[in-house]
Amino acid sequence: MNTAADFAAITSFVLELEKLKAVLRKNRPLGQTRFENTAEHSWQICLLAMSVLPHAAEPVDMGRVVQLLLVHDIPEIDAGDVNVYDATGRAAAEAKEEAGATRIFGLLPSATGAQMYALWREFTTGTSAEARYARAIDRMMPVLQNLNSAGQSWRENGIRIDQVTRMNHPKISGMFPTLWPLLEQQLQAAVTRGDLGPAGAE
Structure with missing residues (x-):
């Protein structure tokens, strides 16, 4: 093991992650006019994951969940963030994300880089x-x-409730069957308030 070379590689990797702080998402932090960045998102979802563990439908290793959440958006350094409801944009970003994962995790010592790439995959x-x-x-x-x-990114991007349900229900309800009905009630209320478009509306 070449400690100096390994540390130089690790330093290159963690400094490359600085760029994730400049990748902007479509949501604005509550009460702020700026858009959140992907690094903030990664931190916040790790805490959400830890908080809702008692409501999970099956046992999980929370340490591994946090690892997955911390690495999953790193390729956005190269690919950028794409609106999850933009199917065309998402498809186009997949190849960029794959290449980004290979490049960025490749900055690390080989064993560590392979481990992080495997987590991302x-x-x-x-x-x-x-x-x-x-x-x-x-x-x-x-x-x-x-x-x-008040449905900030939904309104800004013309999102409807059927899109939100179709995208989120399969992923959330399977793992959190007691939480999805609560979210669904709030989604219906958002439509009533005008924060989310009704089904089928343009």
Whole structure:
């Protein structure tokens, strides 16, 4: 093991992560006019994941869930953030994310880089209980933000309730069957308030 070389590689990786603080998402922090960045999102969803663990439908290793959540958006340094409801944009971003994952995790010493890439791939494919949990959390947080910001990003992007339900229900309800009905009630109330578009509306 070459300690100096390993530390130089680790330093390059963690300094590259500074760029994640400049990747802007579509949600604004509550009460603020600026958009949140992806690094903030990653921190917040880790705490959400820890908080709702008692409501999970199956046991998970929370340490691994947090690892998955911390690495899953790192390739956005190269690919940027795409609105989850933009199917065309999401498809186009997949190749960029794959290339970004290879490049960025490749900055690390090989064993560590391979481990982080494997975590990213596990999240992306949703093959484990921990990945399913992490993916549910990743979808839950933007819903909570919009429900508590008068539908800020929903309104700005013309999102309808059927889109929100179709995107989020499969991921959230399977892992959190007691929480999804509560979110669904709030989504219906958001439509009534005009914070979220009704089903089928343009």
